[in-house]
Amino acid sequence: MAKPAPSVMDKIVSLCKRRGFVFPASEIYGGQGSTYDWGPLGVELKKRVKDAWWESMVYARQDVVGLDSAIIQSPDVWRASGHVGGFSDPLIDNKTSKQRYRADHLIENKIEKYRKRKKQDKADALQERLNAVISDNAGLKQLILDEKIKDPVSGTDDWTDVRQFNLMFETNVGAVQDSASVAYLRPETAQGIFINFNNVVTATRKKLPFGIAQIGKSFRNEITPGNFVFRTREFEQMEMEFFCRPEEAPQWYEYWQNERYQWYLDLGVTPEKLRMRQHAQDELAHYASGCGDVEYLFPFGWSELEGVANRTDYDLKKHSEASGTPLTWFDQQNNEHVAPFVIEPAAGCDRTAMTFLVDAYDEEGEGKDQRVVLRFHPKIAPITVAVFPLVKKEGMPEKAAEIEKLLRPHFRTAMEENQSIGRRYRRQDEIGTPFCLTIDGDTIEDGTVTLRERDSMTQTRVAIDDLIGVIRESMNSWSRPEPVGASE
């Protein structure tokens, strides 16, 4: 059997390691499953993603402020939010078909069948029994056996025991590891925002509607991580909780979906590979009344980059009840306390960076003439300008160093003087550097350099004095080139 050609994902993973975007974590010890370290170029890419998000969500607006809350909060936070009880899944395997299911979903399907056959009383009875055993593994299994639920694939009832997969990482706070010291690593940054609602309102005197934005690491003990950095157990989130009056929630829900969808387009993501998908009622998280996902068409299929959810007043209400501290906003004009609704755009930072990598990846030509190029938007490219002396003589390296130093305060720069000029261009193409400058003999004579553009490979002669302005202008006017390469 012929070996399959390396897929686009394989090539990107390989490029990421070779050029320093993403390394497998703990590699010298044999690796740590589904964990990755971001290398020198990757950390720049991720930083650009976060900067672009913060710029658009905080700096470009008057109604959103930032926050950086702790990863380890009181365990009470996660009890109140429902994560301790609800953020785990009862899973069961069928030994014959090797398929895995959520035990409660199997039973819910059975209830649905009863409903369809108009056996309402049976459905209700089963629902009641399900509610009674929802957090009891043995009870769930017994219920599945009692109801003679068969695996739709194998048709057998050869089930394993039900096991709980809690998605939160536990840790211990303090020197003595006993049950009183158990704490959790946050599974989302959002709760840190909710519990600081009063603090932020008091400190900033913000009025509804307003938002609180936060970027930071979250941790979920995923049963099945995978697809490179797409789903990892440690990941970085970019979340914003937008608080508004309950009656305005639907319009803000729509507003933020549009806003967030547009953000990806503005950073150059291929429109045909981006879509909004509305969640069906039964796939909503326990806190949401509605959710729309921004999805990208990866080589492995459409996958979620960001969820824009209507979290209603669920979280503030839960924390108010559990803590005894009312998390409401006082409307002085109408002399009333408002329990705000929350619209939450929650994006995955690593996923977004990976989207830009995948979407930017392009190959042109074949064999010796092949060019691999990352067509990043100039605003997210790890390096903006690379400076080359055409040859290593006649004062060119010194002149190049001088120009690189001139540009350094304005752009992310790099300098390379080894190997042929063509090879240096290609090396920069491969890491998505949008501009290359070449210093030649004329530079020393008349103070001009060759500015070479990544996507079109066109060269223009630019005076050193005009460089900063010309590069700025090119960055701002950049638009995604029509696809010409065979990137599939």
Next chain:
RNA sequence: GCGGCUGUAGCUCAGUGGUAGAGCACUACCUUGCCAAGGUAGCUGUCGUCGGUUCAAAUCCGAUCAGCCGCUCCA
């Protein structure tokens, strides 16, 4: 966790019991005057790990670790 596939140089991979290899990449020097040029020299490996069989193991056997795909979940 279960099943299938996989693990040899930085990357892609060849190597079915007898001295660890290729291409690309990388480093130095020479050459080089605008798109992966050429020459010379050089570096790179506990063959994932541990154990077993054997005179001899990258190769056969066992275990283990890690990766990929699928099942469930989500940013």
